[in-house]
Amino acid sequence: MQALQVSRYLGLWHEEFERNAWQYHVAMMEGHNVPEDHKRKYCEELLADQKLGQNRFVLNHGFYVGLNAEHPRKYFALQVALYNLLANFHARRIKAATAWLERRGLLDPAPRRLLRPHSPEWFASLREWDPKQAAMTAAATTVAGTFNVCSICADDPARDYALVRPPAAGPGTIRLCDDCFGIQSIDNSLEPF
Template identity: 65%
Template sequence: MLSQGYQMNESELRPRVFVAELIQPGDIVLTTTPEPMSQTIRKITGADISHAMICVGNSSVIDSTGDGVHARNLARIILEPGCAGHVLRSVRPLTTDQLRSVISFARAAVGTRYTMVGATKSVLAGFVAGRRQFCSRLVAQAYRDVGVNLVSDADFCHPGELLVSAALVEVPNVLRNLSLEEEADRREDIDNVQAMRDSTNALLREARKLSSEVESLNDIDAYLIEHPEGDEHLVQALRSSRYLELWQDEFERNSWQYHVALMEGHDDSEKLKQRYCEELLEDEKLCQNRFILNHAGYVTVNTLYPRQYFALKVALYDNLTQFHARRIKAATAWLERRGLIQPAPLHLLRPHTSEWFASLREWNPKQAAITEAAIQAAGSSDVCSVCADESVRDYVLISMPSAGPGTLRLCDGCFRIRSVDESMRPF
């Protein structure tokens, strides 16, 4: 809980930025700007801030503004001279499951339209919550979803209520002044996350031509299940918005993150590269890989409701999973070379065990269901993963996949077919 008697001092006359390494997933970031609307909100609420965001990963926050709910790069947020900023953390630490749910809630809202009416009513009471979002509602609802009540009414609250919440404590020393040189560089730098926001909004605008009920990207999926006639329009929207291509821009912009040799030659300091690698691996431990989860989701929905839109999403998340795995591999190798972490032993999953099916189901639930059905029909797990024939051997792929078990139980015929494109060895 934070006192409202906060006073500016002379050090705050410089633009400031957040110290990203002190901010953890699940933290609540409160800011303000010199804009008239922000000034009005501060005057009405009596707080020194007017906007709320939630941290979902390394230097990544999600918030709701006039262009909807989107991810933003915390490193790109500059507090103008005289503008306050706070970072709040749950007094009672969230469990890993709670934290994952909070992050998932925020990510699921991406694209949802902002409601100025709701934001205005948030200082009042007795209104029914709608599906559109505003900043403090998004934060409070994400926490309420895991049983943590930050405010009395998560559907209508303002940032000032979060600031004084007894369920939150302030994280100290999270701001630092920008030097003149840093300020010039940062203001010239491009906010690359803006491209994703623009692309998402373009896709949603086209989807809303078909249905005014579409608020988030998830709503497009639900609409398309019920309205297959919208597939062609949404496929065109997916392509024209560049939603399918943005990962290529990211790869070209940060190619050094995808190969350890390029990372070694990158001009960042050893300290900065170490922090990047460690934070990336820490995020990977904390959160289930959303690319893998989304891939599995679209494999399932496209099996039940075949649509070209869903098929394109399957291919997209296949690519994203592979490139994310390359980042993890490069960061791991860089840290291992310096003895900062120990190489992890390769753990191979024996085909058709419960662990093997869990891994396959997470990546490709359709293939998992086919294999389970084949085993059930054969009455034995000692059959081919593909055709259920007997006389089988267990194999491991020479090049382990980005997701899934990477092992198979194959008959001689299926081995000959699969090994043409995928090198494997018995184990």
């Protein structure tokens, strides 16, 4: 633990963020003193890399969530927090690059793709981001004998909701009973779909 703090490993992201702040918000990208072709190349390459597969921050986050669930350690918890932060920063870069290209007509706006809760694609997406939650939800639906139950407590009836502010990774949707909706909506803006 001390080695992580002394080496500044947990804070290196801060230096990168300050050095390249223009990459994290489209308004800053617009005003940044870099040639237009450089910005275009950066945005196109970033989105091309994203299409190749899940980013390493999401994969590492999922790995440490699973590891910390099996073998709780302060080190693993710090890594979960670090990769959560890095995945969120990466999502901001993707959002800024996408918006910059869309504003110039270089990329067609894509509608948000919502995954139906408890579908195979939904579980795969959740498993990458939070394998512990995916396992708990899978167990809940198995015990209930149906997928048409709350993702958290397995109560029925339950409705499908989308997070208004999509997370850095994971499905961004959830199936909730009225009680769990009341609890979840305190911290997360949700809309039915």
